[in-house]
Amino acid sequence: VYGNMRNAAARMGERMYKGAILAPMVRIGTLPTRLLCLEEGADLVYTEEIIDHRLMDCQKFEHGKNGLVEFKLTAEDNPVLQTCALEKEKVILQLGTADPERAVKAAKLCEEHISGVDVNMGCPKDYSTKGGMGAAMLKTPDLAESILTALVKNLKIPVTCKIRCLKTVEKTVEFAKRMEKTGIAALAIHGRQKTERSRDPCRSPWIAQVAKSLSIPVLANGGSGEIKSREDIKKFQEKTGTAGVLVARAAMWNPSVFNKAGPRHVFEVVKRYCELCLKYDFALEIMKYNVLSMLRDLQDKDPRGLATKPALSSKEIAECWGVVVEDEEEPNAKKQKLEVENYPYVH
Ligand code: FNR
Structure with a gap:
């Protein structure tokens, strides 16, 4: 009915x-x-x-x-x-x-x-x-x-x-x-x-x-x-x-x-995340936020976490995690920078 x-x-x-x-x-x-x-x-x-x-x-x-x-x-x-x-x-x-x-x-x-x-x-x-x-x-x-x-x-x-x-x-x-x-x-x-x-x-x-x-x-x-x-x-x-x-x-x-086969080590997952971010020219600030959210307390313990924090480009973060970045033109700086004001809905 x-x-x-x-x-x-x-x-x-x-x-x-x-x-x-x-x-x-x-x-x-x-x-x-x-x-x-x-x-x-x-x-x-x-x-x-x-x-x-x-x-x-x-x-x-x-x-x-x-x-x-x-x-x-x-x-x-x-x-x-x-x-x-x-x-x-x-x-x-x-x-x-x-x-x-x-x-x-x-x-x-x-x-x-x-x-x-x-x-x-x-x-x-x-x-x-x-x-x-x-x-x-x-x-x-x-x-x-x-x-x-x-x-x-x-x-x-x-x-x-x-x-x-x-x-x-x-x-x-x-x-x-x-x-x-x-x-x-x-x-x-x-x-x-x-x-x-x-x-x-x-x-x-x-x-x-x-x-x-x-x-x-x-x-x-x-x-x-x-x-x-x-x-x-x-x-x-x-x-x-x-x-x-x-x-x-x-x-x-x-x-x-x-994952149905069981969770993978978070470092492996971060690497794949970085690859996807580069593929879609994803904004630096949110990429960093996601990577640090995955690392949790490791962000201050692991050298790659410590290197991720000050990184100034998506490529730089990806390189910390062993992603081989092809040399191409510098991505448009404006596109990379996502203004925080556009994300007021922070929990
Ligand atoms: C949220 N939550 C949330 N809920 C929602 O309906 N829309 C949203 O945009 C958000 N944003 C959001 C950001 C972050 C960083 C967190 C941690 C949570 C709430 C979320 O969907 C969920 O309801 C709660 O986190 C409880 O579920 P878990 O975390 O126990 O699985």
Whole structure:
């Protein structure tokens, strides 16, 4: 009965939302990390959260090189979103939004290059909640519904949302059910309340209760504290009775957490990450941030970590990690430098 209410995109999309998935993460969930996670065996990858009004006025730039597609205000600007043909069938755009029209406009712009659109209803940071976005949406279910309804109606690709736990498990289930009725293809839930931090335990039984109460696939999130391998991902999935798991921090620390043959040493993974960054002329600052996030405390212990910190170009970082860099023209300095102001959404 319920299936009749849902459109074709949601029914087809349903199959996509399962297994081990890279969760949305600002600055981490950018193109090279997403490609790396896919190479390592991730079933699906989410972009970082992109705020609707930054994306909706962008133009599309398609480069011959490696099928790269960039969305930016002008040719000279830094990209708001980069994607490529390789990930097209596996990439979900996460939007930060508090407005149905803006959400639709932003999503439409990239619809043909992505596989789904997710709405962030979980971000607890002031910059999100002040604008009515993120976790603020948990208090405005009417608005949340209208955004999802507008996206479902106007897009050919599946729509989802990522929520957090509300005050009680009953209220959480009630909210999730309301969202389900809009025709979304799946729902992800982070097992923590708005005021809870990552050191607080994940409310796995609440996730399980939501998964039991919905007919669409539910994705569990918040388990990185207990995830070091693909097997652990599976355990968290089974414990929560969900269709799949969104993995955030464990994938940030080591993207090979998705590897079915077991995780690889982080140094090997960093090397591959650097190769991908060079292939797509990726911005120095975010590349460095990702490498240091993978190294964690090793950044101050390993000589390559120590050399990565002051590096002034992507090539220099890559060389620290043993990537043989072909001699070509110096990359455009402007392109390499990604202004921090363009990334205000730092968690
Ligand atoms: C996040 N998180 C997050 N969530 C989201 O919906 N959109 C986002 O852009 C981000 N950005 C982000 C950046 C960084 C660096 C971190 C660590 C986290 C939250 C994330 O997706 C997830 O909900 C939590 O990290 C809990 O999951 P794990 O880490 O236990 O797997």
